[in-house]
Structure formats: C-alpha cells, structure tokens
Amino acid sequence: MFGYMTELDTVEKLKTESIEAEGSDLLSLLYHFLDEFLFLFNADPFFIPKEIKITEFDNENFKIKAEGYGETFDLKKHPQGTEVKAITYSNMQVHDQLDKHDIFVIIDI
Template structure:
C-alpha cells in the first residue's frame, strides 16, 4: 500500500471497535475552528483530533455505523507535517466518492522517529438523510498547529479552514 492509498473492506458487528471517550473540544477562532485534543499518549491525541474533525462535519455523529473499514497511510518530514498529512488523508476520504465518515479511528502504526502513520477508520458512507451535515471543512492548516508530547495530557491543537 502506497502512502495515501486507501483500502476499504466490510466490518462484522463483532469486529467493530468500542467508541472511545471524548477527549477533545472546539475552540472559537476567527472564521475557522480550532480543535484541541488530549490523550494518555500522543497516539491517542492524534486519533482524537481526526474524530473531532469528523464529528464537527456532521450534526448527528451518533448515527454513524461502523460497517466499513478504511485504511490510510501518511508520512511527513516532521511531526507537524505528519499530523497535517494524516488529517488530510482522512479529509480526502470524506471528500472522494463515496463520501466516507469514520466514527472510530485507530492508529495501528505510529512511528514518531520516521514520521509515519497507518490508521484505520471504522465508519460508513455519508448519507445526508441519515447524517445531517454540520460544517464543511475546506482544509487543514498549519496556522498555530501545536503538538505537545510528554505533557500530562499530550495536547494537540489544529485549526481547520471552514
């Protein structure tokens, strides 16, 4: 699988992961939205920031079923470019047909020395009748992007262009 290549497959109900605890918040930002996530480790904070982005994009995230698996890969030249490319891969997953909205995201490989991520999104195709749209995310930005590793809560801050 090449960087950015997506692999899709079906999920049986007994294979669906549990819904993680919410560890994110939305912070007001002029004409944009800032995501603030935290976790027990940086990997969890990265998972949370992708979930926060998708939750912001739909008004009823609880209706998203985990019937499909979507795998992504991302690389970067440093931690910020890795975070940017990781979120951009998931945003592309939502923007390309069929529009996919993951409910749970699990990072399966997190290499912070070589700046590589492999992740799985559990979700389903986006359906406007079932998943009322929230705010469209146009792009991920580097503006005020922050990654705090080895702090008690491993915070990540990302501003989305909406």
Template structure:
C-alpha cells in the same frame, strides 16, 4: 479551530481526526459497517498530523465519501514520521448524517 488531546500521541491523533469529523456531522449517527485504512507521511510531527488529517479528509470528500464513527492509530513511526490508521464507519449520506 479544532481542539483535541489524548494521553498518548496515538490518542491525540485519533481525537484530532474525530474532532474534524465531529465538526462535519454528529458521528453518533454513523454506523461502523465498513473499514478504511489511511496512511500518511510527514517531515516532522506537525506535518504528519496535517497529512494524516488531509488523507482522512480525502476519504470523506473525494474517494469513498467515507465518514468514520471511530479512528484508531495502528502505528506511528516517530523517527520516519509515518502513520497507519483504520476507521470504522460508513458512506456519508445527507439523509442520515446531519450537517
């Protein structure tokens, strides 16, 4: 179970993503050398959060093995339930990033 919060909806989504990656590794060991953008859609806020986290997990597990040090929400459309975000990080390496 992950716990995250923020003063705004954007911060809460950012902290949810970082909590997920913080569960996988010490994000303090990640260097912000690359950027990756993630977009997601849902039919309500809960499904938007699920798809947002799922897209970030895909970047980590299947696509680029990308692990962010920081995630920033660029825009949330609260009526169409769409989100755009960017992450700064690097390719995950078992030699560098503890599990």
C-alpha cells in the same frame, strides 16, 4: 474534525478504510494524517469515520498508518454540519508529554 461535519452518534461502524501518511516532522505528519481522512470524506465513497485507530506510528521517521471505522456519508441519515475545506498549519501544536498528549489544529471551514 468529523464532529463538525455531522453528528457522530448517527454514524455506524459498517466499513473500514485504511490510510497511510508521512511527513518531515511531527506537525507535517499530523497535517497529512488529517488530510488523508479529509480526502476520504470528499472523494467517493464519501467515507465518514466514527472512530479512528492508529495501527502503526513511527515517531522517528514520521510515518503513521490508521484505520477508520464508519460508513458512507448519507444526507438522509447524517445531518449536514459545517463543511471542512482544508487542514491548516496555522497555530498547529503538538504537546507530547510522558502521560499526556494534546493536539491543537485549526481547520478551514
């Protein structure tokens, strides 16, 4: 998602922001997880992560905690890409296998 917003190789890991999200099922958890990071980008301090680390994941109660490592978005440093307006449920998919996990999300731009 953030790769659409800017070139991630221009983002440095100078700050850490933490998020928590929960849902009623795996898809709503994924939606809220992405929406929390999108909110951090759209609200002061306009945080854009280069890397995200999941610190806690409760697959039974659909809760997640994560840390994003990045910096404040700055047009002088970060090329402006496509604005992501929202996360959508449209065709959202989670394929959870023993040794492989794939996620498909359509974002509203």
